[in-house]
Amino acid sequence: MAAQSTTELAKKKCQPCEGGVEPYAARDAEQQLAQLPGWRLTHDGQRIRKDWNVKNFMVGIKFFDEVARIAEADQHHPDLHLEGYRRVWIEIFTHAIGGLSENDFILAAKIDQIPVDAKK
Structure with a gap:
């Protein structure tokens, strides 16, 4: 599975997922995360997370x-998640498959487009 750029991901819309889809393999998830600065794998590769x-x-x-x-x-x-009034973090995964799907990376790319001034 080829990694997509942040721009490519952000142009997509998440597709409904009711299960029956294989979660991303760890290697594929890591390749995709290389395109999404600051995001990392958590929960044994089943989720992605970013902190601000x-x-x-x-x-x-x-x-x-x-x-x-x-x-x-x-x-x-x-x-x-919001902790200590200034520390925020987001975790994303596809609940229906208990792991990562393309939707998770699409959402992460869209979150990264929120202007920095919205966070300061």
């Missing part, structure tokens, strides 16, 4: 509002 430090609590909430808007439009919902 934001200016304050409300900036974190504003960032999550933008993420929620994108996630809802694509009907692919990440796990959102």
